[in-house]
Amino acid sequence: MGKQEMPKAYEAAKYEDAIYDTWDKSGFFNPDNLTGEPYAVMMPPPNVTGVLHLGHALENSIMDTMIRFQRMRGKKTLLVPGTDHAALPTQAKVEKMLIQQGMKNPRLELGREGLVEKIREFADQSRSTILNQIKKMGTSCDWSRLAYTFDEKRSAAVNELFSRMYKDGLIYRGYRVVNWSVKGQSTCSDDELVYVERATKLYTMKYSKDFPITIATTRPETKLGDTAVAVHPEDERYKKFIGQTFVVDVGSAKPPSIKIISNDEVDPTFGTGAVGVTPAHSMVDFAMYETQKAKGDPIDIIPVIGGDGLMTPEAGEYAGMSVEDARAKFVAWLGSRGLLEKEEDLVQSVGTSDRFGDVVESIPMTQWWLDVNKSISGRGKSLKDLMREAVTTGLNGVEDKKVTITPDRFTKSYLDRVEHLRDWCLSRQIWWGHRIPVWYKGSEMVVGSQPEGEGWTQDEDTLDTWFSSGSWTFSTLGWPEQTKDLETFHPTSWMQMGYEILYLWLMRMVLMSAYALDQIPFKDVYIHGMVCDENGKKFSKSSGNGIDPIEVIEKYGCDALRMSLLLGVSPGNDTKFFLEKIQSGRNFTNKLWNISRFILSSVDTSSLLPSSPLSPQTLADRWILSRFQSLQREVTDHLEAFEFSQAGEKLRDFTWGEFADWYLEIAKIQNTKSKIQTSAILLYVLERILVLWHPFMPFVTEEIWKQFSVPPLPEGGPGGVGVASPLMIHPWPVPSLNHLDRNAEEIFSSVQEIVVAIRNIRSQYKVSPKTRVSVMVVGEVVEEQIEVIKSLAGVGEMAVVQNAPRGDDYASTVAGGRQVFVSLVGLVDKQKESAKLEAEKEDLEKYIQSLALKLADEEFSAKAPANVIASMKQKQDEAKAKLQAIESQMKV
């Protein structure tokens, strides 16, 4: 007997917090208390910008399912929880809040220390909220190893990395064009740009009347800073001008010299075939500027737009104007001089700042950069090479050091992205984040840590937040110290992330660990899609269409939420989330609860002999054990392949369909007959499906587990099942006996067919469920099956006969290879019956025909594998037998 009465419905909210607490206290979240092969997963640290959303719930469900699966399989599992200080987003958020509270300019009013303090307060609060939410989600992480990208240890790792890279000449300070958010007053990396389409105008113009080449531009005001015109070297129209310089007067402070240069990348067929080169305000043009410099044929660089978004003094009469005003004025001026040839509408894609939303300006500035192309001393390859190797040949060509991306298609876009990578702009002009570990005194500069003595000032800028998250897999393990954790758990085993940060994060993790440790960060990375709302729109922090996962958990339970996020989803694809999904998840948790409630309250455990082997007595016994064994294999295989959805769906189908609807119903009647064995099998299967379900639905399974208080089950059930140790660390089932029984499965499925057929007839003739009908079956049915059929199909009398009965009072069908007659005196509609049979007959004839055709085909029999032919023949035989039965029935 179950120890306590289990309530009729499972109310998740009553149990979850307490269960989590028990797990946590048990110590098994900590790998130090586990044995086995190490298996580590680093939680992608959520940003401390606010609260967790459904995307995080998805991630936690995936991670935790994986880590629980591995823990139950006997691995020494570590899931490190953490949060990300998310430099720019967090500062932006806090500044916005302060402005909403009435502050005009938080940076000015509070100063660096004051503002950072405010942000820290916010971040700390947000952090603690987030950590609680992670617990609510049931995530089995090791809280003793909690990490934060901005804590002391992680900061130490960041500084160490920066110093090493600087010493290796990979990090440099340089004057280059950056993406500048005027609104945010900071740089952004290329990866943080969000491209949007914008309607604009393409102006075709000349710098002056006597300038020989016409150019086109969407940014006329930047032409004030043009210093060259690039043309294709083979372009006959312009070839002759290459190398010449023209001084033009466009109204800027100093009339610029425009040099005609050649460049292979210029498309002679596009526009006028000539490009106005603005080194200061275009990444591409800046690259040309560098190329020219390298060629020893330099061109000038003239910044005409400043960090404040206004025209600079170099812009002469335009100085101080906004970009828009300057453009209008310049276009008007061109028009008045007859220099404007054309004005066309154009749709253009422009980069906007992911956080501030404004279109970024390209402006040259002195910033800190990470060179991704430079050969690393002593290694003979660049960071880019390392990033490439890691997903193809494996680092240094070692297959073991390869990161496998699932689904595979993302590997291609990763590589594509690596190719396009430019030097990474590391410095940000914000205050919240790791301050660049560089100190200046006069012309002296020291990198690493603050030097002794007076007068040193630290660089004002902070590091791009991805610099710290890139080192996450090893900074969390104590690097740069050579800790035991680092040795044990790195490279980590597995990581999951959304495709939207594939480039942003995956590439940088590979880069950092390849550089610092000559290791990959993890062996496998599983890429999931986004959680969208009903209309397929992404849930986002800003758009407010978010469903709060914590509210869902409180109302429906964490397990229900996890089910709704994990099932019906395919790897790498987006998933829509809506109420009905959670409800069906909740319904299932309740179903499992009630299955357990029934079994635990009806099984007489006292009569079970602890060590007696499991010996299936009935057909149903053999069938369910055989089915269970297949299930166990399938679920394990799917989980190993990160196919969470498929594993879960198979489990659900087995649990709800085969186990509950069939075996349990049969057990009710057979309980009297072979009570002990039935009980043992019920417990055997229940125990094991709870284990299999645990990674998906940790709470409800753990709660049910507590109700288990039975003698040790046969076949390696753990001593005193469920008494002391939590389900969480229960061994994953491995088939210890061969229960596979094809024969039983086959016979049972014919029994199922007969039952369904009779139920069908009852439903068709609206026979009340209370009415016992009489049934005749032609052929052979063993006694045991008769009993099952009788009870499941509401049959009173069941006779097995040699010949079909005669008379008008039978509704009939063919099922399970047998003719089935249901006696329904006075109810049978003879016409309907024969029509039904006729239709069935036609279908079958067609089917048999098509099979026969196929089998007669010489090519088919020559080329198809034997097993396909055999199974086809068998199908044909079955169909023929059925047809025969139907025909003989029609004669009745």
Place this chain on the structure above:
RNA sequence: GGGCGUUUAGCUCAGUUGGUUAGAGCGUCUCGUUUACACCGAGAAGGUCGGGGGUUCGAGCCCCUCAACGCCCACCA
């Protein structure tokens, strides 16, 4: 301009290397409160797998092509 994804039942989606009458959940219809569960049970209806072409003995799955939708990338000057 390039790449990727999606298109399967009314809705949301599975469908693992091509094997022959395509599955689930939700919804719909009919029936049912039998002491595990109405967050339930029984039964049913519902699909020419986006269009076209091809390869193959055999295609939802492979190839080509077209279309729609979505995402990503690019030096769209």
